[in-house]
Amino acid sequence: MHRIAFLGPPGAGKGTQATVLAAELAIPHLSTGDLLRAEAAARTPLGLEADGYMRSGRLVPDAVVLRVLEERIGRPDARNGFLLDGFPRTVAQATTLESVAPLDRVVFFDLPRDVLVDRLSSRRVCPTCRTVYNLLSHPPRVAGRCDRDGAELVQRPDDRPEAIATRLAVYAETTAPIVDFYRARGRLRTIDATGTPDEVGRQVRAATR
Numbered sequence: 001m002h003r004i005a006f007l008g009p010p011g012a013g014k015g016t017q018a019t020v021l022a023a024e025l026a027i028p029h030l031s032t033g034d035l036l037r038a039e040a041a042a043r044t045p046l047g048l049e050a051d052g053y054m055r056s057g058r059l060v061p062d063a064v065v066l067r068v069l070e071e072r073i074g075r076p077d078a079r080n081g082f083l084l085d086g087f088p089r090t091v092a093q094a095t096t097l098e099s100v101a102p103l104d105r106v107v108f109f110d111l112p113r114d115v116l117v118d119r120l121s122s123r124r125v126c127p128t129c130r131t132v133y134n135l136l137s138h139p140p141r142v143a144g145r146c147d148r149d150g151a152e153l154v155q156r157p158d159d160r161p162e163a164i165a166t167r168l169a170v171y172a173e174t175t176a177p178i179v180d181f182y183r184a185r186g187r188l189r190t191i192d193a194t195g196t197p198d199e200v201g202r203q204v205r206a207a208t209r
């Protein structure tokens with residue numbers, strides 16, 4: 001059984017690693033945002049309830065998120081486990097998850113704040129086709145121009161340094177207690193997420209073995 005969650009700040013590379021590891025272990029890669037949207041699109045009673053919160057810009061209550069998650073991990077493709085990305089976000093969610101499907105491993109993607117700020121502030125997006133670039137890890141072929149349509153790339157307001165500082169402060173405040181929660185239960189593995197995707201991937205494999 002592989003019940004795994006990835007924890008870490010935005011820009012730590014969790015999404016890339018989650019896709020690779022989920023394929024290797026043949027377990028579904030679950031993001032609660034995607035699950036809630038799929039449930040809403042299927043117009044199930046739970047989905048419609050979640051949709052009401054999302055449409056009005058409110059947070060979907062933990063009880064609803066956990067019911068959607070519980071239903072999803074009960075499906076046959078999750079019989080060997082699952083990989084959660086972006087959940088749990090609070091100690092309350094972590095506590096409830098313990099009674100539904102206790103995680104075996106929680107991998108914390110650690111990296112220094114200045115590296116994170118560099119990565120996040122290097123993101124650029126094409127206003128025409130929405131392709132996302134990163135000047136450090138995935139630059140466009142021609143500086144400042146989209147590879148697909150040549151449009152001038154822009155920086156999103158929330159990728160500007162002031163906004164990044166706020167995002168990281170919010171992240172640190174909400175995540176530290178969750179890290180402590182799993183560390184206290186002996187299930188946390190911290191990895192150094194500053195390396196290349198291959199280097200980080202090796203650590204992820206060692207941490208989830």
Ligand SMILES: [Zn+2]
Binds near residue numbers: 151
């Ligand atoms: Zn484009």
